Amino acid sequence: MTSRKTILIAVVGIGPLLSCTNEKVKQRQVKPNIIYILADDLGYGELGCFGQKRIETPNIDRLAKNGIRFTQHYSGAPVCAPSRCVLLTGKHMGHAQVRGNDEWGARGDVWSYKSMLADSTLEGQRPMADETITIGHKMQEAGYKTAMFGKWGLGAPHTNSIPTKMGFDFFVGYNCQRMAHTYFPTHLYKNETRFHLNNDTIAPNTKLDKGADPYDINSYKKYELNDYSSDVMFDELTGFVEENKDRPFFMYWATPIPHAPLQAPKKWIDYYVNKFGDEEPYLGEQGYFPCRYPHATYAAMISYLDENIGKLVQQLKDLGIYDNTLIVFASDNGATYNGGTDSPWFNSGGPFKSEMGWGKGYTHEGGIRTPMVASWPKKITPGSESEHMSAFWDVMPTLCEIAGIETPDDTDGISFLPAxxxxxxxxxxxxxxxxxxxxxxxxVRLENWKGIRKNIMKGNMELELYNLDEDIQEKSNVAGQHPEIVKQMEEIMVREHVPAESKRFQMKELGD
Incomplete structure (x- = not known):
């Protein structure tokens, strides 16, 4: 368990019980609705409120203006599945069940899109244990109606590690993160059943037709199908809010945006083509699909998500429940480098480096420090900012405290409700x-110090040390100048690591 310093916390009441004959209204007044929005591969610097200059995010910026920005918030891991496991279970990577992306390849040809379409048992990732307790379970315990929309990535169809068996009353989205490698899939899941979209099969990594002109927008038509999955999921999401407006609800919106591939609604692509001008096409050399306007399309994806967040906020206001709703926005890891994305051009990492070796997939700041914004009218001071050092494993105890229930004893987190x-x-x-x-x-993050070991599985156990107050981009390794800090971090690394149960996540160099 992570050790912590203890400071007196002021006792905060969630709200006075008001006399009311309608029990649903009484519940709504006492317990706030909670909406947790998780972007996918969104870099620290890709929001206007965190310094972005090229991509427009007015609605998320407004949440920050009306709420709080956390400037030292960290994801659970530098890639998708383990980060989500940490978020939902409150256990950091030294204790988590899922410590990497495990596509459960022993089942067969799991990377074949067509094979997965023909056989649903090839979809999904290696499941979590049946007895796993998630935030969803805890919110159900507190009397919340729970739902998840978006990308799951923590189990597989026909196992017990699916949203509806892991604490969520309702689910619409991708069960499998590989299937989310297209925004025009043949199907999504509603609860435990596939429902089919009006899309043909275009497998990820399909290149342009032979002889096609890469500068002709018509060469890319086959990648633009009928039903954009994020539209479908958003429609279901707003329906859930409408249906549950009279009772407390917890909604986990794990949008796949802006994870590659580069696919976005035409109106937003056109907007950014007009703003950025002509550009060189992306031909698929780094995976996913070719794209005629890669910069414009990447920006379009983020602005499309921002637009939908604005629509959701307006819906909450129209229903009269906005003032009693906590909205949290974060990202599962830092900006990526593949699929036609161009992190340096957008300055996606903000103050941190985010290109290959520094962003997604790596434990440098650009890979794990992510933007977090929270809005809660009349509770959070508008325009506030916190330098509190927090991470995904803190979300479980925070939401449990807000909901008025006990946090599981085995969490590694601490509630950031006071912050x-x-x-x-x-x-x-x-x-x-x-x-x-x-x-x-x-x-390890220790006050202003950051320690990193890389290439452990190649026999390297040397620890690099950086002073983030003086070297935010982690360029100058000062381990040789501070042996006492290095020793302290090495002791933490031993103490916080429990051998992984799955062989795929074991590192024999750490004693597994």
Whole structure:
């Protein structure tokens, strides 16, 4: 368990019980609705409120203006599945069940899109244990109606590790993160059943037709089908809000945006083509699909998501429940480098480096420090900012405290509710990550210090040390100048690591 410094926390009431004959209205007044929005591969610097200059995000910026920005918030891991496991279970990577992307390849040809369409048992990832307790379970315990929309990535169809068996009353989205490698899939899942969209099969990584002109927009028509999955999921999401307006609900919106491939609604692509001008096409050399206007399309995806967040906020206001709703926005890891994205051009990492080796997949700041914004009218001071050092494993205890229920004893997190409300906050002594991919990595954040081990599985156990106050881009390794800090971090790395149960996530160099 992560050690922590203890500071007196002011007791905060969620709200006075008001006399009311309608029990549903009474519940709504006492317990706030909670909406947690998780973007996919969105970099620290890709929102206007975090310094972005080229991509427009007025609705998320407005949430920050009316709420709070967390400037030292970290994801659970530098890639999708483990980060989501940490978020939902409250256990950091040294204790988490899922510590990397595990496509469960022993089942067969899981990377064949057509094979997965023919056989649903090839979809999904290796499942979590049946007894896993998630945030969804805890919110159900607190009396919330729960729902998830978007990308799951933590189990597979026909197992118990699916949203409806992991704490969510309602689910619409991608069960499998590989299937989310297109925004025009043949199907999504509603609860436990496939429902088919009006799209033909275009497998990810399909290149342009032979002889096609890469500068002719018509050469890319086969990648633009009928039903855009994010439209479908958003329609279901707003329907859930309407249906549950008279009772407390918890909604986990795990949008696949802006994860590659580069596919977005035409109106937003046209908007950014007009703004950015002509550009060189992306031909699919780094995976996913070719794209005529890669910069414009990437920006379009983010602005499309921002537009839908604005629509959701307006719906909450129209229903009269906005003032009693906590909205949190974050990203599962840092900006990516493949699929035609261009992190340096957008300055996606903000103050951090985010290109290959520094962003997604790596425990440098550009890979795991992510933007977090929270809005809660009359609770959070508008325009506030927090430097509180927090991470995904803190979300479980935070939401449990807000919902008025006990946090599981085995969580690694601490509630950041006091920081949300501007009160005195218990702090972490340190934060810890490990990642058995991209060579094998460990990382520790200790006050202003950041320690990283890379290429562990190649026999390297040397720890690099960076002073983030002086070197935010982690360029100058000062381990040789501070042996006492290095020793302290090495001790943390030993103490926080429990051997992974899955062989895929084990690192023998750490004693697994």
């Amino acid at each position: 949300l409300l501007g009160n005195k906050q218990t702090t972490h002594d340190h934060l810890y990550w490990e990642f058995p991919s991209y060579g094998g990595q460990q990382a």
